[in-house]
Amino acid sequence: MAPITPDVSRPRAFGADTAVAVGDDGVVTAELSDRWDRLGGGPLGGYSLALALRALGLATSFPDPLTVSATFVRPAEHGPAGITTEIVRKGRTVATISGRLRQAGSERLRLTATFADRGRADDPTMQFGEPPAMPEPDDCVDPFTAMRPTGTVADRVDYRFGRTPGWLQGAPTGDPTIEGWIRFADAGGGSETTTVDGVGLALLVDAVPPAVLELGATGSSTIELTVHLRARPAPGWLAFRASTRSVTGGYHDEDLDLWDSTGTLVAQSRQLARVTGLV
Amino acid sequence: MAPITPDVSRPRAFGADTAVAVGDDGVVTAELSDRWDRLGGGPLGGYSLALALRALGLATSFPDPLTVSATFVRPAEHGPAGITTEIVRKGRTVATISGRLRQAGSERLRLTATFADRGRADDPTMQFGEPPAMPEPDDCVDPFTAMRPTGTVADRVDYRFGRTPGWLQGAPTGDPTIEGWIRFADAGGGSETTTVDGVGLALLVDAVPPAVLELGATGSSTIELTVHLRARPAPGWLAFRASTRSVTGGYHDEDLDLWDSTGTLVAQSRQLARVTGLV
Numbered sequence: 248m249a250p251i252t253p254d255v256s257r258p259r260a261f262g263a264d265t266a267v268a269v270g271d272d273g274v275v276t277a278e279l280s281d282r283w284d285r286l287g288g289g290p291l292g293g294y295s296l297a298l299a300l301r302a303l304g305l306a307t308s309f310p311d312p313l314t315v316s317a318t319f320v321r322p323a324e325h326g327p328a329g330i331t332t333e334i335v336r337k338g339r340t341v342a343t344i345s346g347r348l349r350q351a352g353s354e355r356l357r358l359t360a361t362f363a364d365r366g367r368a369d370d371p372t373m374q375f376g377e378p379p380a381m382p383e384p385d386d387c388v389d390p391f392t393a394m395r396p397t398g399t400v401a402d403r404v405d406y407r408f409g410r411t412p413g414w415l416q417g418a419p420t421g422d423p424t425i426e427g428w429i430r431f432a433d434a435g436g437g438s439e440t441t442t443v444d445g446v447g448l449a450l451l452v453d454a455v456p457p458a459v460l461e462l463g464a465t466g467s468s469t470i471e472l473t474v475h476l477r478a479r480p481a482p483g484w485l486a487f488r489a490s491t492r493s494v495t496g497g498y499h500d501e502d503l504d505l506w507d508s509t510g511t512l513v514a515q516s517r518q519l520a521r522v523t524g525l526v
Numbered sequence: 527m528a529p530i531t532p533d534v535s536r537p538r539a540f541g542a543d544t545a546v547a548v549g550d551d552g553v554v555t556a557e558l559s560d561r562w563d564r565l566g567g568g569p570l571g572g573y574s575l576a577l578a579l580r581a582l583g584l585a586t587s588f589p590d591p592l593t594v595s596a597t598f599v600r601p602a603e604h605g606p607a608g609i610t611t612e613i614v615r616k617g618r619t620v621a622t623i624s625g626r627l628r629q630a631g632s633e634r635l636r637l638t639a640t641f642a643d644r645g646r647a648d649d650p651t652m653q654f655g656e657p658p659a660m661p662e663p664d665d666c667v668d669p670f671t672a673m674r675p676t677g678t679v680a681d682r683v684d685y686r687f688g689r690t691p692g693w694l695q696g697a698p699t700g701d702p703t704i705e706g707w708i709r710f711a712d713a714g715g716g717s718e719t720t721t722v723d724g725v726g727l728a729l730l731v732d733a734v735p736p737a738v739l740e741l742g743a744t745g746s747s748t749i750e751l752t753v754h755l756r757a758r759p760a761p762g763w764l765a766f767r768a769s770t771r772s773v774t775g776g777y778h779d780e781d782l783d784l785w786d787s788t789g790t791l792v793a794q795s796r797q798l799a800r801v802t803g804l805v
Contacts, residue, residue: 313749313777313798314749314750314798316595316597316638316750316752318595318614318622318638318640320614320615320622321615335597335599335633335636336599336600336633341749343597343599343636345636354614354615357614357622357624357638359595359597359636359638359750361597361749361750361798363775365775372772372773372774372775373741373772373773374771374772374773374774375701375702375769375770375771375772376771422654423654462652470592470593470620470640471593471595471638471640471752471754473595473750473752473796475750475779475796475798477772477774477777477779478774478775490654491654492653492654492655492783492791492794493651493652493653493654493756493791494651494652494653495651495653495756495757495791496642496644496651496757498592498756500754500756500794504771512771512772512774515771515779515796517752517754517794517796519592519593519640519754
């Protein structure tokens with residue numbers, strides 16, 4: 248067995264819970280922790296995605312995921328997982344790796360990611376559009392003060408919302424947009440130098456409650472999720488905006504953008520999901 | 527050999543040029559026509575994507591692609607192609623199929639798509655946001671009146687722009703947004719009953735000139751493209767809006783949305799691409 252991937256800069260719990268190792272057969276082994284559950288139970292999709300993306304990164308020397316697309320085949324469970332990886336393309340500037348995460352012999356997640364090395368990037372940067380206009384995190388609402396169930400992502404991630412969401416008060420607003428701030432719980436406080444890597448961003452984009460809750464939906468099951476990682480974030484809170492454009496035939500889209508504390512767009516995610524609870 | 531997939535409702539050239547057949551070995555065979563080239567030469571990415579998506583559809587009885595994610599591994603060429611398909615999940619309401627398009631022994635495109643049957647959908651439909659505000663197609667600019675090179679997608683697809691793009695006049699506007707109308711050239715005129723299926727939409731989302739041309743870019747090579755197919759379009763022109771949010775380290779995103787003639791959002795695409803010509 249190769250040693251556990253070390254990265255001291257990662258938020259502590261997230262780093263530990265996305266540790267991966269290559270077995271003699273080339274299959275990457277990992278353990279899905281019980282610390283990153285959805286509020287509805289079971290590991291958050293973004294957590295299994297992050298774990299699998301970490302595994303794919305072992306197959307390339309390029310450190311930065313640029314984009315990852317995943318199909319959620321079956322719900323993942325706590326416990327051991329094996330991730331098989333395949334090098335699709337190994338280029339001079341990018342490498343593309345495909346993979347599958349399996350548990351108990353059944354495929355849970357299939358993904359393809361392309362990696363590069365941002366350290367070599369010296370090309371121009373232009374940005375259009377702005378992060379949400381909202382109060383600073385300290386002046387925002389902590390939605391989980393009264394409810395931070397142990398073992399859930401709400402216990403491992405800090406949230407601040409520009410205004411208290413309607414769905415949290417039993418009165419969905421009808422506007423499927425959620426804006427606020429997010430960070431790993433153990434990346435804040437006195438350790439503002441802890442940075443989040445692309446794998447961490449892949450978890451965070453899926454850690455925000457779905458915007459369709461503001462339409463009265465009771466839940467959402469992701470079918471496909473693509474994340475474009477656009478820049479290494481500066482330390483500190485990340486601003487997010489999640490929004491849904493349409494619900495058709497029981498499916499909805501959701502876009503979620505993340506900006507770092509300097510206002511740089513660092514991640515764009517989009518998913519297609521099955522919605523429940525809308526009658 | 528199974529017979530060529532028939533669908534009389536498709537635009538004629540597109541239907542013929544995305545014909546696929548299953549060989550005895552299970553590999554789907556197809557021929558990349560020379561009628562759908564990019565202006566820069568070589569088959570349009572969206573054309574090889576459409577062809578591969580058509581091939582994946584042979585592996586499921588669900589007629590409607592809901593979402594497809596593709597990685598462009600190497601440029602495709604005119605001529606024969608083989609598409610291998612694998613059933614990832616065969617559920618009661620959706621099926622997920624993966625595939626690879628190969629030419630001359632080398633992989634050109636890798637994709638995963640999820641299919642369903644929209645005919646069974648009786649769930650609510652809600653839509654937020656509006657199509658672009660612009661004149662009717664007949665009152666818009668045809669950007670290719672003076673230049674409609676035979677063999678290119680500009681010869682097979684009709685475009686109308688709300689205003690003449692700056693880049694076409696040698697004066698990029700600096701605003702990476704392009705709005706207009708689009709349709710298959712042989713789906714218009716007297717045959718307004720011709721509808722475009724999800725596979726056709728997958729080509730059209732990639733047939734619009736990249737919005738980064740308005741930043742002075744000279745080209746764009748797609749790395750990853752995901753298309754969510756949200757509804758079967760009504761016949762007629764489709765409104766589009768293409769926009770880029772940021773260019774970082776030589777990569778840019780592009781979102782392209784399509785609305786049908788009734789104002790329904792029918793497709794949402796997003797890509798990450800390598801940009802050229804920005805200094």
